[in-house]
Amino acid sequence: MPLFSTQAIVIRSLNYGESDKITTFFTKDFGKLKGIAKGARRSKKRFQNVLGLFTHLRLIFFDREGMGLVRIESGDLLHLFPKIREDLRKIYYGNYYLELVNEMAGERERHPEVFDLLLTFLEDLDRLEPGEEQLRMFEIRMLSLFGYRPHLIHCGLCQRNWEVLRDDPSLFFSLEKGTLICHRCSRYGEKLLPISLGTARFIDQAAQIELSKLNRIKFTAQALTESRAILPRFIAHQLGKELKSLKGLRETFSSVSKLENSNAK
Numbered sequence: 398m399p400l401f402s403t404q405a406i407v408i409r410s411l412n413y414g415e416s417d418k419i420t421t422f423f424t425k426d427f428g429k430l431k432g433i434a435k436g437a438r439r440s441k442k443r444f445q446n447v448l449g450l451f452t453h454l455r456l457i458f459f460d461r462e463g464m465g466l467v468r469i470e471s472g473d474l475l476h477l478f479p480k481i482r483e484d485l486r487k488i489y490y491g492n493y494y495l496e497l498v499n500e501m502a503g504e505r506e507r508h509p510e511v512f513d514l515l516l517t518f519l520e521d522l523d524r525l526e527p528g529e530e531q532l533r534m535f536e537i538r539m540l541s542l543f544g545y546r547p548h549l550i551h552c553g554l555c556q557r558n559w560e561v562l563r564d565d566p567s568l569f570f571s572l573e574k575g576t577l578i579c580h581r582c583s584r585y586g587e588k589l590l591p592i593s594l595g596t597a598r599f600i601d602q603a604a605q606i607e608l609s610k611l612n613r614i615k616f617t618a619q620a621l622t623e624s625r626a627i628l629p630r631f632i633a634h635q636l637g638k639e640l641k642s643l644k645g646l647r648e649t650f651s652s653v654s655k656l657e658n659s660n661a662k
Contacts, residue, residue, distance in 0.1 A: 447472035
């Protein structure tokens with residue numbers, strides 16, 4: 398049975414039977430993999446600290462047929478992200494990252510750029526205070542990398558571009574088409590959400606800029622408000638369901654908002 402090794406991030410982990418674990422990894426070289434770790438809940442050496450959520454490890458596994466569950470042999474810990482595990486807000490943010498990757502990625506579809514994106518955002522979450530801007534940026538990049546990038550440089554129906562649309566009284570984003578819709582064409586569209594030209598340009602720029610330069614672009618208040626209304630709903634439309642981790646995030650935003658209002662009084 399062939400033995401393989403790759404960098405991996407644990408995105409889901411479940412107990413199985415009396416002593417085993419079934420763990421889902423997003424890997425650098427093989428995409429999303431599900432594996433069984435025999436005796437993982439009893440092992441004191443082979444699996445110590447490497448099968449928990451958010452863990453970045455060097456995964457070693459057996460895979461006979463290239464399908465179904467792999468057999469996890471061992472793992473070498475690379476990064477544990479301790480500050481995420483100690484902060485409830487960071488846990489909510491991290492859970493959203495992991496669930497979004499798990500839901501959007503197909504089994505064994507190699508996406509090294511997605512692995513790099515996830516690792517970078519987990520490193521930032523461990524190091525910095527969590528902020529909504531990071532969530533929206535992660536959504537934009539994920540949509541782009543998995544082939545769902547919104548088309549925002551011209552109206553999806555009449556094809557008029559930004560230069561022409563700058564004088565339109567209102568613009569919209571179509572959840573069904575994933576495109577910008579101008580005021581004139583909005584009568585023909587369904588599931589339309591308001592969007593400004595500035596937000597459309599921002600999302601388009603954020604989807605294309607190099608990952609290393611992502612922190613150079615900043616949301617305006619309007620872009621953040623509009624992207625909050627658009628991006629999670631567009632993702633839910635593409636997946637056919639809303640992510641479970643959004644509930645925890647909404648509670649986090651509500652608590653922060655109440656605290657800010659209280660301090661302002």
